[in-house]
Amino acid sequence: MTVERNTAVGAFVLGGTVLVLAAIVLFGNFNLFKPSIRAAVVFQDSINGLSVGSPVTFRGVPVGAVERIAIQFDPESHIAYIPVTVRIEPGRAVVERHSNAAPIDLSQLITLGLRAQLNTQSFVTGQAEIDLDFDPESAPVLHANITSLPEIPTRQSTLQRAREQLSQLPLRELADNTDATLQSLRGLTEKLDQDLPPLVESLRTTADRSAQAVAAASQAVGALQSRLDVTLGAINRVAMTSDRQLTQRGAELHTLLASSNQSMRQVRDLLGELKGLAASRGTARTNIESTLTDLAAATASLRGFANDIEHNPQLLLTGRRP
Structure with missing residues (x-):
């Protein structure tokens, strides 16, 4: 009875161990049956936020992790380099060739323009990552004396390019120009403080006089309007009187025109007689x-x-x- 119980416990423990190992193999980050690719990325500037275990991504997709970070000084150039060893998992990145998936050919990808850059993973925690992408226009800079691993050339990140552009700005000259501008503005402000009160007073006086002139003009326009109304009334009365007089004199004018026509006929006859006499x-x-x-x-x-x-x-x- 005891032997059977021990056998059952042992089988249960063995089964649990097998399940745990299977879960680790299936869901863990271990590649027991596929060898990973190790490469180096050499930096010269600060890699603040990057540590062992930081992710290595390709356009944001995780493909590996940082395995080792070191510092190496070159006595010939007197420059300190930071070689970072990365491990790329072949199961996470494959190159499709027709219908068959082949392992990553790192040297070929570097020839095609594969570059690495340091990106900030989180501005809150300050953690960084190494992101891979293709940039054929970026000239590869390799360091043969720094590492013996296949080296992925680096390129500047957007933040590094902005920092470099800011460092090239003539900040001292800009500061001097800004100081001179502020002094000019201060002098202009003081001059305005002295000149503006008399100007404001003059504008106020001018505005008052303009208001008085407008009031006087309004009165004159009112008086002129009343006179114009009287004049227009008189003109209307004259026109009406003229209409009545013309109407009354119409018959007389008709008679006068008739008499004039008769006189003209008599004159014409007289001229005829005089012509006969002559x-x-x-x-x-x-x-x-x-x-x-x-x-x-x-x-x-x-x-x-x-x-x-x-x-x-x-x-x-x-x-x-x-």
Whole structure:
């Protein structure tokens, strides 16, 4: 009975151990049957936030982790390098070739432009990660004397590029220009403090005078409007009177026009008669010419008699002797 109980306990423990190992193999991060790929990423700047176990991602997809971080000084260039060893799991990243999945050929991917950059994983905790991506335009910089592992070239992250651009800015010159600008603004403010009160007072006086002028103009316009109303009324009355007078004089004008037409006919007849008198063969003209001849002869006789009397006034008393 005791042997059977011990056998059952042993079988139960063995089964639990098998289940635990199976769970670790299936759901854990161990690759017991597939060898992982180890590579190096060499940094020169600070890798603050990066530690052993930090994730290695490809465009945000986890493909491995940081295995080792070291510091190596190059006596020739006098530069300290930070080689970071990463482990990439082949089960998480495969290269599709037609229909067959082949393991990652790291050297080929590096030739195609695979680059690594340091990214901040969380701004709250400050943890960092290494992100992989393709950037063929980025020239690869390798360090053969730093590591013997396959090296993935690095490229600057957005934050590093921004920091480099900020470091290249002429901050001292900008600060001096800003200080000079502030001093100019201070001087301008002081000058405005001195000049603005008189200007404001002048504007206030001008506004008051403008208000008075507007009031006077309003009064003048009101008076002019009343006068214009009177004038327009008078003009209307004159127009109405003229209409009535024209209406009353219409008959008289008609009569006057009729009389004028009759007078014009009489004048036309008179001109016709005068034209007949002036005709060269008319009887009236002949009589008028004879009369004028007799009058001329009588005038000549009277002129001779007047001359004789002028020379001999006694002729009026004695007359001419035979």
